[in-house]
Amino acid sequence: MTDISDETLDAVGGFLILVDEAISEAARAMKKFPQPNYVISKIAEESGEVVKAAIHCAEGRETPENVIGEMRQTIAMLFRLYAEGDGVHGLPALARLRVERWER
Numbered sequence: 001m002t003d004i005s006d007e008t009l010d011a012v013g014g015f016l017i018l019v020d021e022a023i024s025e026a027a028r029a030m031k032k033f034p035q036p037n038y039v040i041s042k043i044a045e046e047s048g049e050v051v052k053a054a055i056h057c058a059e060g061r062e063t064p065e066n067v068i069g070e071m072r073q074t075i076a077m078l079f080r081l082y083a084e085g086d087g088v089h090g091l092p093a094l095a096r097l098r099v100e101r102w103e104r
């Protein structure tokens, strides 16, 4: 990572904090809205909200904080898909599949 600028490394650190916050948000949601849950659909919804907020932010009609908030919600749903799958569509947790591959 020696060829990465200090600015980029700072951004990576901030993103890892965002991921940590998203996982905490996902853990709360997993208790409040347990499976079966339509996680796949929520990923589409949340990612669309990121796009909308980012475009509006570029146009001066949305704040960067709200764009980041939508990004956190999207990451949270991606984490849920990885950790527990989608009980509505019958997709099992992807994390388990990854672990099984590591163990081969």
Ligand SMILES: [Mg+2]
Pocket: 046, 049, 070, 073
């Ligand atoms: Mg949202």
